[in-house]
Amino acid sequence: MAKSLGPVKRKFSPWTDPSAVPFIRFENITKRFGDFTAVDNLTLDIYEREFFSLLGPSGCGKTTLMRMLAGFEEPTEGRILLQGKDISGVPPYRRPTNMMFQSYALFPHMTVEKNIAFGLEQDNLPKGEIAARIQEMLKLVKLESFARRKPNQLSGGQRQRVALARSLAKRPKVLLLDEPLGALDKKLREETQFELMDIQTNLGLTFLIVTHDQEEAMTVSDRIAVMDRGVIMQVATPAEIYEAPNSRYVADFIGDINILEGTVSTTESALGAPGAVRIDCDGVAVAVEQECQAVKGDKVAFAIRPEKVRISPDQPADTSFNAVYGEVWDIGYLGDFSVFLVKMADGRIVRAAQANVSRLVDRPITFGDMVWLTWPLDAGLVLTR
């Protein structure tokens, strides 16, 4: 089953180019439903051919934002520009966007091919062209032999493919995907994520996906917008979101992280490293090599991912900073990784993850052992928000 690798992926980052014109622009968008503010004065640029994710918990406004782009909701304030044109007031059936619905919304009284043809028939395309386009779409989602079936004669994965084919058939400028893989099981979901990425690159379309699954967003996206209660907390690439979250909320939402609240004790390069900060986290002295806006006395949080924390039974040479002593309180064995929950004398817990590189069943560190946790100067980060 060798597959062609396709063209080499070029580095794609139009958002770093100040002269690039955004393909979609949400400009000071506010949407209220009665007293409830679903989206609050939000501004966001999305570029052509981008695979963009809106990520957040349910009720954060991500679906509302997408529905405003599709035309099902009108913004209370602000405007949406598509290729520089204001699309306010344009009804959904005249917008060059197509949406793949969370429930798939396949027409139950039509066969697979009729479902795919539906959008094309609205454009009054010639019969031959519609037939050709249906074949192309069926081939794309590998459902050629299912053309004459009704949606309720298909499995969940197949329905998902039909929904994708139907929304792609009109070759929309922007494809909107509302929790597209939510109903699939984990294996199928991962497979489909890569297929979606392939399709997006090959067709050269702009994809906007709404999801609450951070792994999904990390896998497929060029950029992610993390949302909370109607506002965007951070817009960045998956790696930036993971390695340099800008707030406690984003850090906590994406992946696993240790957060220690503390106060800045020094900001000068007392450690010889430029831009270093020292934080006192209730007795744990932390030094971070990071330029930040915090000044002495500020309440900040120190955050560090478990896989960047080293765990050892031996005492390190320097215990004056970035070192925590405690008891192994619990171990989570995940197969590829083991997560150690280490309890400090005051009861606070710090997690450290270690890759299980050898096939040992008995680990050198076990429950109740006293261990040292250490980390380098550049492993953690200071969160001021």
Place this chain on the structure above:
Amino acid sequence: MKSSRFDATVLTLCFAFLYIPIIILIVYSFNASKLVTVWGGFSLQWYRTMWSNEGLMDAAWVTARVGVLSATLGTALGTLAALSLVRFQKFPGRMLFSGMIYAPLVMPEVITGLSMLLLFVALNIDRGFWTVIIAHTTFTMCYVAIVVQSRLMTFDRSLEEAALDLGCPPVKTFFKITLPLILPAVIAGWMLAFTLSLDDLVIASFNTGPGATTLPIKIYSQVRLGVTPEINAICTILIGFVTIGVIATSIGTKRAELNRIRDEHVALRGTT
């Protein structure tokens, strides 16, 4: 065992109570004797006299036309009412409106009939064929609205949004997506409306005029002069119509159910 014998007895009595009068009516429609209560052998003569009774046949024809027209109008209006009640979730007074749609169901027919009559008199409209249709449309549309409304409650709105999203304007979306999917409920509503119009005596007698005598009115006035076996014959035919309607509906539902089960099997086999 004791309780089940009790159940069987109760059930038998109930069905006997319900169906014996109807069975007697049907049996006596085939009676050769002129006396309604004396069996004089099998005969189809009353069906023949009924057929040649012009007054009765006219009334049947009026009833059929009133039934079809008022059921069709009632279904169209009732479906629209159901749509607006389900869809415009938050307009002020929605509760009042949805309550008001049920009112004619519990309103005594005499009052509905009388109030319609007063309206026609006030508007100076001559009573006849069309006033009966208007009156029937008014009271059957409520039943249709309720039947269609319950179907729309479970209707997935994203289907309509998907159609709009694919470039289909709202009115076309209604005819291509919404209507085909709620059609079973609309047809059921139409059948209900037709049956209601068919057997209505009270409202029709208030609002009818010369030349627009419906079958129930005709039967009622003839019975006052004495029951003839002819009446039994026409009633048997009416029962036949209603029975065929009920059986057709239930076969249709059964078939839809079987199709659904078959489709699920196909889907399971198709899963790889």
